[in-house]
Amino acid sequence: MIALTLLMTFSAVSANAQNKDRRKSFKSWDNYEITTEKVGVDGTKFVKVWGFGKTVDAATMAAKENAVHACIFRGLPGSATAMSTPPICPNPNTLETHEDYFQTFFAAGGPYLAYVSMTTDGVPSGTDRRKVKGGYKVGIYVQVMYDNLKRKLEADGVARKLSSGF
Amino acid sequence: MINKSVFTALSLVFLCTALSAQEKIKEVVTSNYNRNSVSMVCVQRGDSYDSQVSSAVRSFSLGDKYDINNITTKSVRLDKVRSESAYQTEIDGIVNRVGFAREILASIFNRDSNGMMDDKTVRYRGNYDAKDQDVINARASRVGTEALGDLGHGLVSGSYIVLTDFSKISRDVDTRGNVTWSTNAQAFVYQIGMDRDALNDFYEQCWIYDEDDQATRSAKRLAFQNLDIPMVPVAQANATGASSSVEAAANMCIRELITKLENRIPAWEVAVAVIGKRPLRAKIGTKEGLKNGDRYRAYSYTEDRGGNLKSVARGYLRATEISSNTGMAIGETEPSKFYQISGLANIDEGWTIKQTNDWKVGVLAGLKAGGLGGTALGVDIDYLMNVSNVGTMSYLFLTLGLDVTSGNGNYLPVQFGLGFAYGFHLTRFLEIAPYAAIGLEHMGLSVTDSSDDRFTRESALILEPGVRVAANVAYPLQVFGKIYYDVLTIQGPLYKMYNANLAVPHSSGAGVEFGVKWTF
Amino acid sequence: MKKSLLIAALLLACQFIGWSQAKKPTIMVVPADAFCERYGYVQKVNAMGETVSSPDYSRAMKENSDIRTLVAAMADFMAKNDFPIQSLEQELKRLQTEDAEMAMMTGRSGGEVEETPLERLRRNARADIILDLDYEIHRVGPQKQVSFNLQAIDAYSSKIISGNTGVSSAANVPMTSLLEECVLSFKDNFLSGLQHYFDDLFANGREISVTFLRYDNCPFYFDDDIVIDGEDYEFGEWVEEWFQDNTVEGRFTTGASSGNRLRFTQVRIPLYAQNRKGRDVAIDADDFVKPLVRELKKKLNVTVGSSPRGLGDVWITVGDK
Incomplete structure (x- = not known):
């Protein structure tokens, strides 16, 4: 019985610690570069985004997450021939108020993957693949299904619809 | 006055150091290439x-x-x-x-x-x-x-x-x-x-x-x-x-x-990314004028602490199977294949490879012992004719040997010939190449005689089967060893006479050669 | 304070529960004057005896396929966001038919145009938000590049809600590609501007203008002192007090005032109010002034009429309807 209690306490603590870690990374999730390449086909954003990871694959996944993160929270910078894109959730508190939702959304293999597709030919290569301390930094071209992402967040009550209130 | 000159000297030293430090900043090798x-x-x-x-x-x-x-x-x-x-x-x-x-x-x-x-x-x-x-x-x-x-x-x-x-x-x-x-x-x-x-x-x-x-x-x-x-x-x-x-x-x-x-x-050097391993592949081909055996150098990229991009030179590789990509790209260009010939690290996908022309000519210099006899200085010049996907390489080579021990001032035995070698790579560092050469050994001073057949009369036909093993030291420098058997076949009458006069007359026999190879 | 809190709570409740909905603003794309001038889509109009040139939207829409492409592309994304765009073309056709019918009925010939086409359009089409669209095609050798300027204008307050300028890629491709690229380029920024405007609308109320006009039948001038509820008031003063009590946080600006005319601008009205049966309903400018009109009628015993000019502007006529 005591052992069971201990085990439960331990697992609770470790789960809590894990959550804390995740939360921490959520909060400091700002350190990445993203640029708009060109005006994407209807409903999409065509961007180049960077990610960091222990391996090239992990860095590529991180870059994909970053692209979706940028569309939701940061917005995309403009370029010479493409205007900037505002974030889907401009309210800075969105992440906090819907933290559980985004934990699930950005989980490994989570729903976010449905809204991003890599358009880099093959693997990240050349100057877009850099060995840095602790791993790799890669730059990939991605297409974010911005409109679909927006609809999804609107449907889930995280983002407001333009027509809400009318 | 002294102080002033010391100061000037010091500043000069500083200036020079600064200048040389500036020179050391390497240019980042670009991974872009346009026609x-x-x-x-x-x-x-x-x-x-x-x-x-x-x-x-x-x-x-x-x-x-x-x-x-x-x-x-x-x-x-x-x-x-x-x-x-x-x-x-x-x-x-x-x-x-x-x-x-x-x-x-x-x-x-x-x-x-x-x-x-x-x-x-x-x-x-x-x-x-x-x-x-x-x-x-x-x-x-x-x-x-x-x-x-x-x-x-x-x-x-x-x-x-x-x-x-x-x-x-x-x-x-x-x-x-x-x-x-x-x-x-x-x-x-x-x-x-x-x-x-x-x-x-x-x-x-x-x-x-x-x-x-x-x-x-x-x-x-x-x-x-x-x-x-x-x-x-x-x-x-x-x-x-x-x-x-x-x-x-x-x-x-x-x-x-x-x-x-x-x-x-x-800007004229083709640069492209490696898109796959085993075999190494990259999307260039005839459109870029790529030919079998063309040499490329691999580069990977890192960032220093300041976040500055740096290119790191890696091993060399040679084109093997060339794809015909002279059409318009539709997103599915067939890649050409390459074989890595040097470098400690395996060339990885995503790395940049950049054209680094060479003449595909290797110069081998070594010391020969045995064979026909005596100790000889040997110089071979080989030309890389073909490289296959698995790294087998065909060479055509010219060989020259100078027996410095058996001969004397008048009868210096010189061997020269033409051969073909076929190299197998067990690893990229080690090449084993069986070869066969045919040539002549010449003794005497035929230059003093203008008659047409003097040269042939002073020569003997030699066949040389053998194996050459070359190992990379620091590409393009290699060390090599040869083991071969010289067969003395048809001999001219004068050759026979001069040979008989040697302290140790030349005859068929096995020999070895050790030396270094440099590829240009 | 209490009142504003109540309004805020009400607004929030409406947004999220949505038991009652505000009237959706109507949106219309109109080619900018500069565009019409540049391409020669202008007509000479005799306004108050002076000949001025004014945009000929009809011709612009008929003759310029590029602008139709742009409008179609914009209509497409607005429809996807549940804001169908009012068709300028259809509206123009309707106006034409209406004019023809009117002419037949009154037997008057045209020529006495006192409004510019835009004013007439605004008045008749009653779009709440006008998307003022301007674009220019630049030629860079063999390449073409489109620069665009889109302004969303609140039709009543004439305030710019969202402005977007930029350029397309320079390329030798069909014009439709470049034009659609422009629309996709500014789309999300533009929508964000609209969202911002709507947020402000829900938080601070709708901005309207109210104009009082005095007819000759009115027994007093607006700057006269009159007795209301046994107290002496200047008419304008009394109206101002009413606005202070009924606008969101008492926000409004008193504009030009004279004995015959009173104008209130930037009047922030709540989006919702209770109707006589106590139910929450969405209101517009006309609905907002109805209680005022009733009160005026009751307290001053004069004929008072209100005529809306779209959702955000209303004229109150005192002395006649």
Whole structure:
């Protein structure tokens, strides 16, 4: 019985610690570069985004997450021939108020993957693949299904619809 | 006073250190490559060779790697005797006088006598240069693949002229009446000094639209005539060639010049990413003028603590199976295959490989023991003919041996021959190459005798099967060992006599050779 | 304070529960004057005896396929966001038919145009938000590049809600590609501007203008003192007090006032109010002034009429309807 209690306490603590870690990374999730390449086909954003990871694959996944993160929270910078894109959730508190939702959304293999597709030919290569301390930094071209992402967040009550209130 | 001089000396030291530190900052090897367009121009000297060298320049084919800008000025005149070579400043002066930039633009934009231009060539080149990534990017963007042709505008700045000057042309006739022409050649390369802004200015000032009235048209025609776009010198190379005709010798020189220039003009070096391993693959091919055995060098990229990009040179590799990619890219270009020949790390996908021309010529020098007999100095020159996907390499080689122990002043035994080696790579560091050579061993001083058959009478036919093992030390330096068996076959009568006079007469036997190899 | 809190709570409740909905603003794309001038889509109009040129939207829409492409592309994304765009073309046709019918009925010939086409359009089409669209095609040698300027204008307050300028890629591709690229380029920024405007609308109320006009039948001038509820008031003063009590946080600006005319601008009205049965309903400018009109009628015993000019502007006529 005591052992069971201990085990439960331990697992609770470790789960809590894990959550804390995740939360921490959520909060400091700002350190990445993203640029708009060109005006994407209807409903999409065509961007180049960077990610960091222990391996090239992990860095590529991180870059994909970053692209979706940028569309939701940061917005995309403009370029010479493409205007900037505002974030889907401009309210800075969105992440906090819907933290559980985004934990699930950005989980490994989570729903976010449905809204991003890599358009880099093959693997990240050349100057877009850099060995840095602790791993790799890669730059990939991605297409974010911005409109679909927006609809999804609107449907889930995280983002407001333009027509809400009318 | 002393203090002052000490101070001056110290500052000088500091300055020098700073300068050398500055030099150490390496340029980052780019992973981008776009097609370049070139126009060949012959420098004439106003003598009887002009027509021959001009014809050599005109008929020289640069291959598929370059687009050709068909400019009107195919030759320029340098008033200087042929026996003296040209200086850069003299050529600069000529280039500044001729409006080459204007001619290049007229050629690229198909300018007609009315001053009307079009973008057909530009669009064709843009589409042709587009890589799979460009095609995929275009599909992801709203303007779509139709805009791929517009990439061609970016290629205008990659226009070059190569002025080739031939000097010191000479004619030699040997005792048998064979004529050999030899010549020195110099190439001066200039690039059009036109960035995107300058190109936009050009469009604005000189592009005639259908709806322009006559006054506008003449103003734009005048603006074109007054265009002042510089040609910027970018590289220079020298070569020499000899052949049975001036034209052939000149042609040989141009080939050498282009190979050298490709190593001197970074934009001319093909660079591409490795897209797969086992075998190494990259999306280049005949369009880039890639040929079997061509050497490339791999680079990976890192960032230093300051976040600055650095390229790290890795191993070398050679092209094996060349894909034919001369069509327009549709996103599924067939890659060519490569074999890694050096480097500690395995070349990984995503790394950049960059063209690093070599002559595919290896020079081997070593000491031979055994074989026909005695200790000999051996020199082999091999030429890499072919590389396969699994790293087997075919070589054609010339071999030369000089027995320094058996002979005496009069009867120095010299072996020379021609052979074929077929190398297998167990790893990229170790090559085992069985080979066979056929040659002659010559003893005596046949030069003192002009009779035709003296040489053959002093020689013996030798067959040499063997195995050569070469290991990389620091590419292109290798150490090698050979084990072989020399078979002394048909012997000339004089050879027999001289051989018998040697302290230890030469005979069939096994031998070994150890030495070093350098690949050029 | 209490009132504003109540309003805020009400607004929030409406947004999220949505038991009652505000009237959706109508949106219309109109070619900018500069565009019409540049392409020669202008007509000479005789306004107050002076000949002025004014945009000929009809011709612009008929003759310029590019602008139709742009409008179609914008209509497409607005429809996806549940804001169908009012068709300028259809509206123009309707106006034409209406004019023809009117002419037949009154037998008057045209020529006495006192409004510019835009004013007439605004009045008749009653779009709440006008998307003022301007674009220019630049030729860069063989390439084309489109620069665009789109302004969303609140039709009543004439305030710019969202402004977007930019350029397309320079390319030798069909115009439709470049034009659609422009629309996709500014789309999300533009929507964000609209969202911002709507947020402000829900938080601070709708901005309207109210104009009082005096008819000759009115027994007093607006700057006269009159007795209301046994107290002496200047008419304008009394109206101002009413606005102070009924606008969101008492926000409004008193504009030009004279004995015959009173104008209130930047009047922030709540989006919702209770109707006589105590139910929450969405209101517009006309609904907002109805209680005022009733009160005026009751307290001053004069004829008072209100005539809305779209959702955000209303004229109150005192002395006659």
